[in-house]
Amino acid sequence: MAMLCDPEALDSLSEDAIAGILQYWAHFCDLTDSLLSQNVPSCGLDSQLGPTIATLCDHGLASLLQDHFLQSLEEAFKKSAVKKFWQQFHSYCDASAIEKANFHEQDNWPEEILSKSLKEICSEKRSQENCLLVLVENLKSFEDRIAKRESEIEHPSSQLMSRYQLMASSVLLTTLPWDFPDILRIYFKKKLEELNSMIADGDSYELEINIHDSQNDADFYHMDTSMCGCNGLVMQIGKVVSDLRSLGFTSMAEDAYSFAIFLLLKSKVNELAGDDYRVPVLWSLKKWIRAVPLQFLHDLLGYLGDSIEYEKESLNVKSPLASQPSSFPGIGIPSEALVRWQLRLEYFAYETLQDLRIGKLFEIIVDYPDSSPAIEDLKRCLEYTGQHSKLVDSFISSLKYRLLTAGASTNDILHQYVSTIKALRTIDPAGVFLEAVGEPIRDYLRGRKDTIKCIVTMLTDGTGGNSGGSGNAGDSLLEELNRDAENQDGADFEEDGGTDEKQAWLNAERWEPDPVEADPLKGSRNRRKIDILELMVGIIGSKDQLVNEYRVMLAEKLLNKSDYDIDSEIRTLELLKIHFGESSMQKCEIMLNDLIDSKRTNANIKATLGKAAAPGSEQREMNISLDILDATIISSNFWPPIQEEELNIPSSVNQLLSDYAKRFHEIKTPRKLMWKKNLGTVKLELQFEDRSMRFTVSPVHAAIIMQFQEKPSWSSKILAAEIGMPADTLNRRISFWISKGILTESAGREPDDPSFTIVDSMADLNKNGLASEGCQLMEEESERSVASVEEQLIKEMTVFEKFIMGLLTNYGTATLDKIHNTLKMFCISEPTYDKSLHQLQSFLSDLISEEKIEMRDGLYSLKK
Template sequence: MREADAERALARFWRDLHALVGNSMSAALAAALRSVLGQLMRTVLGVRASGSGRGGGKDKEEGADADEVQRARSELLQLVESLRDVGLAGERFQILFAELLDGITVDYIRQTYAGVWEPNEDDAWSRIRTSARVRIQPRCVRELSVWVEDHCARLAVEVTGRLGGGLQVSWTDLEKWKEIATGRLAALRIDELFDIVVSWPSSEGGVDDLRYAITTPQRRLQLTDAFSNTLQKRLLHPGRSTLDILRTYIAMIRTFHKLDHSRVLLDRVAYSLQMYLCTREDTVRIIVTGLLANRDEVDSEARKTKLVELVELLFQDPGRNGFARPDEEWEDLDWVPPPVDAGSNYKRRKSEDVIGTLIGALGSPEVFIKEFQGIIGERLLSEKKTFEQEVDVLDLLKKRFGESSLQACDVMIKDIQDSARLDGVIHRGAVNHPDKVDRVWTIHARILSRLYWPEVGEERFALPAEVEEMQKMYETIFERLKPSRKMKWLNHLGQATVELELEDRTVIERVHTYEAAVIDAFGEGGAPSWSFDDLWMKLEMDEDLLTAALGFWVQKRVLRRLANNTYAVIERLSDVEQQQPPPSSLVGSAEAGASGGEGAGTVTATTPLRAKPPGMSEKEREKRQVYWQFIVGMLTNSSPTMPLSQIAMMMKMLMADGFPWSSEELQEFLGEKVADGELEIVGGKYKLVKK
């Protein structure tokens, strides 16, 4: 053959021979090589096998055996040279080496940086940050880059140098490896993002890692999709309370504001949470109650039941945390273009705006304002003497919603202030009135403007004659002072102090007006015992309200229930057979408001714990508890108020084993819950007491 043809033929022969040898590696040999290479590379890089614990790379630096590392390095390089000599260090080996190096890097990142979220503020480099546009590597990213350069790149250079064939690691390759490692760290932080949110602000370092690494629209989309899925699994389900969800939402707002000042990411992940919050009936009440919380409750046990974080934010910096006007772009000296993945209706907001975001999540501002009016109305009708907290919060809300939106609240506060003054004037007028009542003047009223206060319903019943007489005189004097106005008494919301003189004791209780009217029927001039029907006809009171009042006095051991649904006064406790010792007492509080009647306010009373009725078995008690849970579920998820007939119908439909009680038995059971303060009766319908 001519020399040129011979060289070409020889080159083809060697090519085919190397291809045959290079592709002759069996599956068993490949698996064995992967295992041996992986073990040696982990020893050299100081990374433990997956699942064997944390701290891989740092263990090597702090206390690993240097001789063992050097032995593993020599053995690894000798193995590479041997594979090269027999022709097995071709493309398949290079792919295997790259896969192993990538997997070890992922294990190192998880072992070393999982859960490491300490803030970077203690580093000198963080103090020079002047703008969100300055990309400075967080501590974890810098440490990881150093590890890639000093360990991974060194090993790659040593291995490729022994493979021959002109392979060489360039500076561009090193930068790509650092980028890949940073992406792996970002994937870890995305998996941890929910825990980072819950742990805020101690997890600020993890957010810094994400902010540095999440720079492309693809990675931003990956973050929001993964976090939304985690929200559905770990937060947005019936097992989490509304208070927990709102606390997590507050942490989300603050975390995502740190992660992305444009708020594009927050808007993406928050939509499902906002929609879910709208299905929770108590969402608005919890937010409003948190805003109206006392600043002294921030570090108290109240944190378990109230969103006290809001009152912290409210008085830290009102402009920063929710009540500032929307930012104007032309005023922003640090303006930057919107992100490429922002929507068409995107509007940048600079402030964290925690409270404003929470209120915006409720949908229409009218929903929040209506609930705010209801709660502030309850507080204004309490026994509090001053309302500085309510006035301060109202002033801050006006900055956000405008004066006109909260005009009704202004009128409510003015009513309470004017009412105290007017009540004093009416009392002084009663003393000099020609038709003054021939007894001590004990009636006080809160006089409210009908059009500006929330609807409270009305329950009519007959009051004691002396109370009606005082009401008429009060009304007469009021109409003389205010000729253009008429009074309408809401007796069911009033309260009265009742003193009962029994043969062996004196009972003094602060009660609702309808409870006072019921016990008055058993007093002087009344009968010592009444049947339910006779008492109902005398007082003209709603049956549910009457049942609740009788249950209250039975619980207080003032009345006892006899046969034929008759109630009698217990003059001496010794006359009543006590099958169980008297129940212990506890101090509880209940809120009530009134626009008329014998005063109004927050009552603190001694309320006995309900003992198990005589003769009730443990099985019966458990059955009653199951029924109560069904009723709570219906009033929470189906309808906030229900009449007796609807509750009975739904119980018969929902109970798998049937509902054996009659309407009378169910009414008595609900009356017990009203007496216990679990239920209240509004307009003839039962409603859970908001706590």
């Protein structure tokens, strides 16, 4: 037997006294073993233990007997309770991953084993606590007796119970299996899922708990457990949490049910959000948070005695997520602990929903504006989390991977860019994050040759640039033009400093600094002025290029009109004049006026020329009426260069054009008409033996098919000479009629001179078959009435080609900027060099493709 005592005290004792102390000590150890073995203190042991403890304490051994008693409790606790407790979980801890998965699928696991094992070990622990109370009471009796003689004395027995609690917790934690926290998480996860299912099925619950004395554990186990449904389930969970707390697993228990709550919340966010972006989610999510996890936590904290209500002086507490405290249905004024939980849950919900929406932002913007509710939810989430940089980084990555690729059409990229602007303008009206997100798109679009054409189509076409007319109305930029016109007066008024003093103060009070992600070189005022049209012009480089492309497209559209209906073009032009200025749109306005004048002149000529037609004239004989002719008379100096092509038309049609031109000269002296016979449209009705077919084609196609009225078969070269065009051009154009099953092609006498024959009957038509409509579309797209902007640029820049070649001969190499500045410096007389840097670069690219020059490391030089 080992004993520790003060050496000085032992020196003052006689051998008989020491022997007596040893005898008392041995008796105390026997009594301790008997007390712990019975697990229930008896009156006999208690009566013997008191004098023994008093004698040992008189000799200064109080600390020693406390240490011995706690050590005995620890050894007994390890042998009788801890070892048995952990053995209950060995089957799971020693299992493989697949076997553990099977455990998870069992309905009553780990509820049954966890509840049973916790009940057993807590019962054992309470028995030891009762034994410890015997020692504490005897020590207090001795301490009280000493206190009568000495005014100041410490009472070490008051800390004995806390030392035991710490000892029991230490024993459990030092022997803790690695998988026990997972077991707790699985338990709480299953219980909360069960609770959520009950509430989803319509079961409401409200658990009334009286806060009990935490020292009175008997109250824990004698509470009413006859409740059913949600109330009983919360009490089961609360009992497990209480047992874990009593064992020192407070933090582990809170982590476990917190994990389960957040896991359930994340699952709910995914369930509500999903892939449907047309329904707002936040309101439903916050409602669910209050109905399920907060209600559960309110009842759980009340069961555990942790519910501390707000005091009056704390009612002014403010929260970034909600005005706290607020009254919850079924809860009333929440406790401080519940408010902290509400803030944690709501922030987690905002962050989870935000991450989901950011991950699907590309799809959300594709569906914009139908997906506006999802954008609004994302905006609110970002206001609370402040994680805007996450949105920028994620979305730029999606754009580079999914949109800015060679497989995506320019139209699709532009439509996505417009939707991106509108969506991000909702999230960030200042445009800070649009600058970062839009820059890769703008850089990529500048490298595409058809970008300007697609932008102009979106500006002028109400279908958003989709020829099929199925485009989303939101894809068109016409609405931006309308908005710009509506806001023009107000914007000018504000720019002129017309805002009154009161409004200025209101604006100053609402001012906020730019986010840290903002470009410091761009001020807030300039950033707020950014709109979609300005961004589009920024892609092109200058408004002049956009206007030139619009002028070409307008000319193409007007020349291909079969009537004089230009109301939509006039409306679009007026909107463009507001945005780009009247002077830049002057030529376009003259083009539209030409159509208006053409309609009036056409009606006048028909009225007079129709009356003058002689009864026996050639027109009457050929059954050609003047009503079939509508002429578009243009002022060629204000129109883009017109594509010309030699064409011989039937004499009857030619005579009709001559009569029309003669009458025009009489009315508009001294102006004369010069017919562009290859331009316009012709409506034909082809009649065969058993069918008739109608077509709207170009004059070239009409001239080709009308030659088959004279004879049913032609060779390629003879037909080309008759129409007045090269044979290869004829072979390309005649493929349209072959694709429609009107003509058939066969081998001629010479390999390069095929023969074409008209199909008379439906039987021959079915035998030859019909080609797809794609042939017609490709043919029509390849025929342009007006020279494109690129063709005009090449024609205009050709005069500077010799100058560029001479410059490179003299200097050897030159950068793009040097060539551009040299041309501006020396080419100041007619023709004047007035091209942009982008236009010069495009022309130099054509010279490279023609292998006249080359470029290496940004330097241009002559081709070697």
